[in-house]
Amino acid sequence: MTLFNFSKWGRKSKSADRLRKYGFSPAVLNAFDDFIARARDRELYQANPRYWAGQLGLGERETLSVIVAATVEGLLDLNWQVACPICKYHGRVATSLGGVGQFHGCENCDHDFEAYLDEGIFVTVTVKDDLRRLSPGRRDDATFRALVDARHGLVTALAMINTPAFNDLLGHQILPEGQSLGVRRLAVFFSDLRGSTAFYLKLGDTEAYRRVCEHFKILFEAAARHDGAAVKTMGDGVMGVFANPRDAVRALVDSVAGLAALNQRAGFADEDRLALKIGLHVGPCILVTLNGRLDYFGETVNIAARLSALAEGDDVIMSHTLLDDPDACALVEDAGQLLPLTAKLRGLPDEFELHRLVIA
Ligand SMILES: [Zn+2]
Numbered sequence: 001m002t003l004f005n006f007s008k009w010g011r012k013s014k015s016a017d018r019l020r021k022y023g024f025s026p027a028v029l030n031a032f033d034d035f036i037a038r039a040r041d042r043e044l045y046q047a048n049p050r051y052w053a054g055q056l057g058l059g060e061r062e063t064l065s066v067i068v069a070a071t072v073e074g075l076l077d078l079n080w081q082v083a084c085p086i087c088k089y090h091g092r093v094a095t096s097l098g099g100v101g102q103f104h105g106c107e108n109c110d111h112d113f114e115a116y117l118d119e120g121i122f123v124t125v126t127v128k129d130d131l132r133r134l135s136p137g138r139r140d141d142a143t144f145r146a147l148v149d150a151r152h153g154l155v156t157a158l159a160m161i162n163t164p165a166f167n168d169l170l171g172h173q174i175l176p177e178g179q180s181l182g183v184r185r186l187a188v189f190f191s192d193l194r195g196s197t198a199f200y201l202k203l204g205d206t207e208a209y210r211r212v213c214e215h216f217k218i219l220f221e222a223a224a225r226h227d228g229a230a231v232k233t234m235g236d237g238v239m240g241v242f243a244n245p246r247d248a249v250r251a252l253v254d255s256v257a258g259l260a261a262l263n264q265r266a267g268f269a270d271e272d273r274l275a276l277k278i279g280l281h282v283g284p285c286i287l288v289t290l291n292g293r294l295d296y297f298g299e300t301v302n303i304a305a306r307l308s309a310l311a312e313g314d315d316v317i318m319s320h321t322l323l324d325d326p327d328a329c330a331l332v333e334d335a336g337q338l339l340p341l342t343a344k345l346r347g348l349p350d351e352f353e354l355h356r357l358v359i360a
Pocket residue numbers: 084085086087088089106107108109110111
């Protein structure tokens with residue numbers, strides 16, 4: 001039985017064959033093939049993924065996942081570009097993150113500027129000849145691109161990097177050793193499991209580890225569901241990042257609820273209950289490559305890690321930077337009880353204001 005019917009174009013689509021293994025639904029694959037077949041050349045050259053999302057009838061993150069898979073399959077080129085903050089002129093296309101760089105001089109207006117992963121650096125996509133051959137005379141339409149960008153806004157490099165598909169499939173798009181790219185504002189969380197030492201003693205390594213993995217899955221899926229990314233695990237802990245602090249709060253509240261459900265399923269009660277100790281901070285940081293994969297570094301990351309050590313369980317220790325964001329602040333007030341916290345953290349000024357959110 002054939003699952004897909006592409007007789008509409010009198011040919012079997014190459015792309016659907018190659019993308020099927022990534023688990024996309026037939027509807028998604030059909031939409032992709034249909035769009036590639038009907039689009040004008042200018043819609044397929046240095047194209048804005050948000051415009052594609054509209055054409056495909058998909059959400060932004062799902063569209064980015066399709067783009068990542070198609071890039072891996074050699075059907076598309078993923079372009080990293082920089083936009084001048086003054087004249088909006090788009091600089092040369094880099095084919096990898098390592099080719100972008102932080103400092104730029106605009107070729108159009110001579111303005112010198114720094115580009116950040118969440119401001120200035122953005123992604124576009126171009127079909128490769130293997131998928132559809134574009135006419136060099138018709139594909140490059142700067143006026144059309146400017147209209148699309150004005151209407152839809154750009155997809156930042158950070159949004160692309162935070163797509164789970166990017167992490168899984170294009171993790172090798174790393175930065176050269178010693179090179180970093182900045183993020184202006186990132187919400188970073190660190191979590192740890194309360195009482196995991198006793199937990200391992202009681203259950204034995206194998207069973208305890210199985211439950212710890214279940215808990216990783218809860219955190220990873222919650223981050224992905226709320227437009228963030230779990231970057232890595234450290235021992236029984238997880239580090240995750242979000243472009244928007246509001247999404248971080250949503251994901252962490254979901255994670256605490258997920259852990260409560262795990263406790264119930266597993267019959268963990270009272271002092272055996274697993275509880276998340278979380279630290280959350282918002283600020284600038286840098287993206288680097290460490291041990292062959294992308295990772296975040298900087299003071300914001302260090303502070304988030306230290307905050308998690310102050311948590312007691314089912315709570316989030318957060319800095320005032322989080323409450324400065326009105327959306328995040330409103331969510332925090334709904335999520336549980338917010339208590340002021342006085343603590344001296346190594347390397348931090350005395351007046352560093354902290355809050356403890358006890359999640360109801
Ligand atoms: Zn410029």
